[in-house]
Amino acid sequence: MEIDPRRLRVLLAIARTGGVLAAADELRLTPSAVSQQLNKLEDESGHALVVRTPKGSLLTPAGLAMAEAAEEIERALNAARARMESGAELAGVVRVGGFTSFLRTIVIPRLPEWRSQYPQLQIRIVEDDLPALMRLLRQRELDAVVVELDSATAEQRSLPTGMLEEPLLDEPWKLVVPSEALLGTENVDLARLPLPWLGVEPSAANAAVIGRLRRSTGARVETVHQYQETLTALALVAAGEGVAVVPALALSGVVQDGVDVLDVPGLGTRRIVLRRFDRRNSANGPVDTVARLLRESVSAFDTLAVAPRPVAPAHPERRAPS
Known part of the structure; x- marks a missing residue:
């Protein structure tokens, strides 16, 4: 044969x-x-x-x-x-794919420190949507991919043979509304907001949150526009075009006039995981080292840096005005 x-x-x-x-x-x-x-x-x-x-x-x-x-x-x-790439000193090129808010807040600020710590280790980042990143990972054109999921709707399906998934962070979803749109509202009914929801790129975890709310409330959750970047969503909210659900990480370091960030029970959390293929006998290899650096960077990040205005969920007999 x-x-x-x-x-x-x-x-x-x-x-x-x-x-x-x-x-x-x-x-x-x-x-x-x-x-x-x-x-x-x-x-x-x-x-x-x-x-x-x-x-x-x-x-x-x-x-x-x-x-x-x-x-x-x-x-x-x-x-x-x-x-061949490593030699005596930890060396090589590690290609990490991810989404905007994670790369911007967790990875990029630490690159100078990591470069100083491991001068022969080159970390290359690729920003793209989830389907494209997973395709590159399966083709071995990426070594690891950071994935976002809606914790409440994350499917428990099996991963491809040999692929590992490591949890990195669970962070709260936030409701972003035009300034003073819900001023004085103590109870927020997510199914009866006074403005429509902004639509988000379908592969993003935000889209799963809107779908979950639509199913759980039984209400018609209207969406308008479609955005990909959080800055676009915030600009649309500030213009009074609608409301959006945004993860806390995406709001870090972002200043946007004309919006209120609310902490509403029922929105749930976003789960961030690292996916990569198992490399046996490589516990101290370049990819494993980068995975450890990502875990350390996540643990040092304070998701509470964004201070939203907490509001209560609507009582069944006290709905917010629609």
Whole structure:
């Protein structure tokens, strides 16, 4: 049995994404090219490796064995690359993906300190939305990705084979409203606010909060506009266009006239986690060192630096005016 090892990456992509179309997107190939490579790999191995179903592609027992062997090869190559890059002193390039508020407040201010502490360690950051970052992580073009989730709606689905998820921070969601829009309101009914909600980019955790509120209240939660950056949301709120749910971290160091930041029970928390692939026998390697630096930076950050005005949730018999 002679197998072209270059075809193994196609099988790994199918295993990790669950289908030929998704694997083609990951590998930047056409679906027909992926299918051709898979067929050739099956011919070379003499076994059916994938069973196609209406819900996606499943690996056969032979396919699982082949995928495990492919992962061992991938780990060995990564270990060899790490040894070549590191040398005697901790060295190498670690590529970390993340979202704006985390990179701005947790990572970037510490870069000079980390550079001084580890002069041979280069930390490269990539800012993008979650789908793009996870695609780069699966393609091994990123070493780690910082992910935001709405704690109350975070899905407990299994991660791709070999991927680790480490919690970094749970922080409160804040309600941002135009100045004095709810002045004197002691009880806030999130389902009956006097202004519409601002829409947020669908992959952001804020969008999950709005969806959760829509389901839990049974009310029609109207959204207007669509923003991606917190500064855009704050500008829209200040202009009286609507209200927004924003994590505390995103408000750190931000000054915006014309808005009130409220702490409202029922909004829940945002969970921030670090995702990366397991690198066996590399407890002191560059990626593990950067993960430790991120944990230390998070623990030193004070999410209470933003002092919102606390308000109570609305009593069922005392709704805020709509």
